[in-house]
Amino acid sequence: MxxxxxxxxxxxxxxxxxxxxxxxxxxxxxxxxxxxxxxxxxxxxxxxxxxxxxxxxxxxxxxxxxxxSISKVFTLTIALGKYGENVWKRVGREPSGSAFNSIVQLEHEGGIPRNPFINAGAITISDLILSGHTPKEEIGEILRFVRHLANDDDIHVDRDVARSEAATGNRNLALAHFMRSFGRLDHPVDYVLGVYFHQCAIAxxxxxxxxxxxxxxxxxxxxxxxxxxxxxxxxxxxxxxxxxxxxxxxxxxxxxxxxxxxxxxxxxxxxxxxxxxxxxxxxxxxxxxxxxxxxxxxxxxxxxxxxxxxxxxx
CATH class of the missing domain: 3.40.710.10 (DD-peptidase/beta-lactamase superfamily)
Incomplete structure (x- = not known):
């Protein structure tokens, strides 16, 4: 039907x-x-x-x-708006076949994430859209964009969830440092993850x-x-x-x-x-x-x- x-x-x-x-x-x-x-x-x-x-x-x-991680759809949209097809020079478009927080493929592929929806890829997108902004400014830009899409200013970042993620996000910290060791991140890891943890904590x-x-x-x-x-x-x-x-x-x-x-x-x-x-x-x-x-x-x-x-x- x-x-x-x-x-x-x-x-x-x-x-x-x-x-x-x-x-x-x-x-x-x-x-x-x-x-x-x-x-x-x-x-x-x-x-x-x-x-x-x-x-x-x-x-x-x-x-x-x-x-x-649904937030990754919106940050990818922002990144494509800012950089167009150049986004794909930093992150691939292929299925990973691995867990969302896996580090294995990064080793084999020179620190370039397989796609923007696994954690490493989304961290790379956060690094991209951070350019020219402080983490606080970029978090504000993401939140304004989502509110605009939903036509609802009541949407907010759950600060308790953001703090909880920052306190326990050792795997994401490892992924970010690993990519930075390959020269794949332009900003300090704590700046990039500050954006990433807060976008994920949108309620x-x-x-x-x-x-x-x-x-x-x-x-x-x-x-x-x-x-x-x-x-x-x-x-x-x-x-x-x-x-x-x-x-x-x-x-x-x-x-x-x-x-x-x-x-x-x-x-x-x-x-x-x-x-x-x-x-x-x-x-x-x-x-x-x-x-x-x-x-x-x-x-x-x-x-x-x-x-x-x-x-x-x-």
Missing amino acids: RTDRPADLQAIIDEIHATLKSRFGEGKVADYIPQLARVDPKHFGMAVVMADGRVLRCGDADVAFSIQ MSCAQLAHAGLYLACNGRNPLSGHTVVSEQRARRINAVMLTCGHYDGSGDFAYRVGLPGKSGVGGGILAIAPGRASIAVWSPGLNSNGNSALGSLALEMLAQRTGWSVFSG
Whole structure:
């Protein structure tokens, strides 16, 4: 069944919520970040924002959570706006096939990250967009950009999560120092990671996040504000990288089961894009073995099956 009718779509997401309700809490929260370990694993929310502005929601769709690596979509967009295709001289576009915080490939590839959505790649993007700014200024730029996309000034950085990440982010510290040893970072490691930890600590609800991602569903244009965020070609290319790299070493499985560009975060959120139709955000804190939301991935698979929204559909 292919449907864009609001009544049908609301019935579908309500059915998904009811079907999964007995399983809320499945998966393992990201306890290596102490502040995330405190989140109730039984939260579940989903929001669908259609190209015409209709918003469909269920469960905890208006509860804010830490978007974590979903922020990498927005910082990549900023970097491409500043540097264009030169971004790809600093970071690749290929799936990693390794864990999101792996150091192994950096050794073999001279400190150049495989793609902008693994941690090393996102740290490189943070270094790029930091140019000419203090860390505080760049954090402000990222936050203003996300607020603009979502048309919501209530979006904020969760300072407790940022501090928690900084206190326990030894693997990211190692990745950054390793890349700097290859001459791949232009700024001091503490400056770059200051930006990176704060962008990951942005707190948004599913409804806010789905609004923020709408430009990727609408050829780079935000149809609600009328503003062009990126060109049609750039939106298509960001979606392509999301499809192939947005779920770390689970990206192929997500493409197989869901068939939509998507970006996950260890806070349990996923932003998914149905090009030409909708932006979708789902949140369920319990993660699978690849660090992606277990029930969030399943909910999106069910949604794609019931709507026919896969990019591979005829």
